[in-house]
Amino acid sequence: RSCLTVRDSDTKDLRCFGMVLSPLVGFSADGEPLLNARIYGDYGSTATAQEIVRRLGLASPIFLCFPPEALAAPPSETTAKLLRETVCTVGPFSLDRADDAREWLNAGANHALFIAPPQGQPLVQTMKDAAAKVGIPGERLMLLVNAPSDPVLVNDMMAALDTLAAPSGTGCYECIKAEGVGVVSGVVLTMTGIPPPIENDLINRLGPLAAADRLQVFIGGLSGCTTTKIGQLHHPFTLHVLGTASLIDTRSSAEPLPPPPPLPEGAASLSALFAAEPFELGPCVAACIRTDRSDGLFPTLVAEEDGAALGLVYSSTASIGAALSCGRGVYWSRSRQALWRKGDTSGAWQTLKRIRLDCDGDALCFTVTQHGEPPAFCHKSSLSCWGLPSGLHHLQMVLRQRKASAPPGSYTKRLFDDSTLLRNKLVEEAQELAEATEPDHVASEAADLIYFAMTRCVAAGVGLAEISSHLDRRTYKLARRPGNAKAERIAAGDAILQSKGKGAAGKGEGKA
Known part of the structure; x- marks a missing residue:
């Protein structure tokens, strides 16, 4: 459902990559990421906190949560650079601060996340009025909604979401058309504490909205959510799981969880997501990829930032995790049956800029910056395995x-x-x-x-x-x-x- 082409790594799609886990990162009032070794392990000794956040957002849309006082001011240049380098949603904003959201969108954020109005207020009209007041188009808006546990209220919420969604999807995440955009681009639905029968009913009813590309759906607080379940939600619905993520396996870590950001009362359900065990990012990405190969590997196209294809390699679950952790081009060597961190022996290393999944979910594209003297991906010391560019x-x-x-x-x-x-x-x-x-x-x-x-x-x-x-x-x-x-x-x-x-x-x- 995506007419993906090899594109500049800084081309940030307004829609999603096709990956399912969307990392959630909190920030302090002074704009610093709230991270610790539970999230990045030993990688924090060689990378800044902003670089760790960039790596967390390499393979999927990322949600950046700031306290109200930070959102009330324009982002710093360091934060603005992070906005430009990731496909990100920033918030949560209250509806009466839509002008602040506009500042962050102008600075490079893809979407602004708004807190839904209190129950009893007309959801659809309130969102339309807030967006129109400051001129924010629907494709730049996300809405934070707390899932109800009452079946009657569930029906009311689904009716409202159906009205907020696009009348008909475009069938492609990258081809934004007027008829493919609703009042909002997507919804973040928090389900913490929702009974499993209601949770399952919501997934089954939200799935068609997402599968038809009428509405992006991000679900946080799913009970018993595992890496396997994240992959299962990707097919056939393209439902996205929202939660904190780590670059390493944290199950045996003695490090405490990072503190949650101080969010407003209306976003308390979002704050609760920071108390859950982080998902290890690499296996979650791999769980969303199909393969019919007997060795379980994934074909991977490597492309430079300006769109030039460099070569074809293969990835594994382990190599994807390693690439995300170090922010470099790391693949699986079939001849050596081992991780291949490009450039360790040749000096022609790569900065990883983006990982994308193709429309069929069975191939990856790694967008990289190729380094070296000369910058060469091919073993014959040429930039590309397909000869000179034109x-x-x-x-x-x-x-x-x-x-x-x-x-x-x-x-x-x-x-x-x-x-x-x-x-x-x-x-x-x-x-x-x-x-x-x-x-x-x-x-x-x-x-x-x-x-x-x-x-x-x-x-x-x-x-x-x-x-x-x-x-x-x-x-x-x-x-x-x-x-x-x-x-x-x-x-x-x-x-x-x-x-x-x-x-x-x-x-x-x-x-x-």
Whole structure:
């Protein structure tokens, strides 16, 4: 149910990855993650608390719970960076603080979690009014609801959720369409203390909403929830379990649980989830993957941040857990029958950016940043096992090579050394693109401009991944500038063109 493509790791889907366990992380009033060795074991000695949270969110949407005083202020730059690096829901917000939620969404959060209004208030209309007041679209909203134990109230709640949900699902988590978005994108339903018969009835009734992609459903406080049960909920319903998670097996740990965040009274059911034993993340992810292989391994596509496929490997439950724990590319070596932590011997190691499950639930995609001198995934010392890249990826590779060591007479080297020439060529090529009319002429002028633009980027140490990251951040902005032309910039460009004249040396083609 997902038309997953290999995409930039900073492309954060508004919908879910297909994984089922969604980690829950609490924060203090000053914005620090409430974690300890019960969650990260020995990994805390080599990673910051923010990095541990990033790793917890590598394979599924993550819920970041802050106390009211922290949510009332804009996020710090450290927290904003974490928002951008994870697919996250932030909250819980009260409905009268929707303006605060807007600030956090603008900073990079995918969703804002709102506390449902008290019983007796019209749920659907109250949510519509709160969102409309500050201009938050439904696909950015989540609702926290406490499951009732009275069958009559269960029926009332299900009727309200059916109204909140989209009229019909898109059938794809990544293709957000107007008809596929309801009043809210999803609901967090806490079931702590709910009798098992009511719990089972709710799961059976919520399942079709999630399976039809009408509503994302996250369930916390399930009785007797195990790794196996998490996998079972994934098929066929795509129901998500919400709970605290750990990077290690904590069953024999003597370390106490981290303290819960100080949440408002309306979110007491959410606070209760922090008192439960954390789920070990790696096995929970593996439980959601199908395999028909006799060795139980999972085919894994490895892709770079800019979308270039690097190679095909295999993962196991153990390797997935190891990759999440250390935040690196770790796979299963079939020849050695052992964990393969990429780069330990070659030096070509990988930073893990994302783990995704495909639409059939039988293959993984690891998005990584490839390191090394040269950065090579293939054993033949090339970046990819499928030969050289093309298009923009090839241009970026050549420009980086020219910056490091250019042959005599290289025009690209001249541009790197002469910032004024590079600036003038950017202005000239932008004008020529603006004036082109025929399709092939437009494409040709665009290629010239992109060559000079990428030269400027590589000169500054910027690549396609960083450019994509900024493009994606703008997708999540709720407030946008008018986008009018700047007269002073136009005048400056005209002055450059008049001073240098048309036809000055240097087109991009063949000049590298």
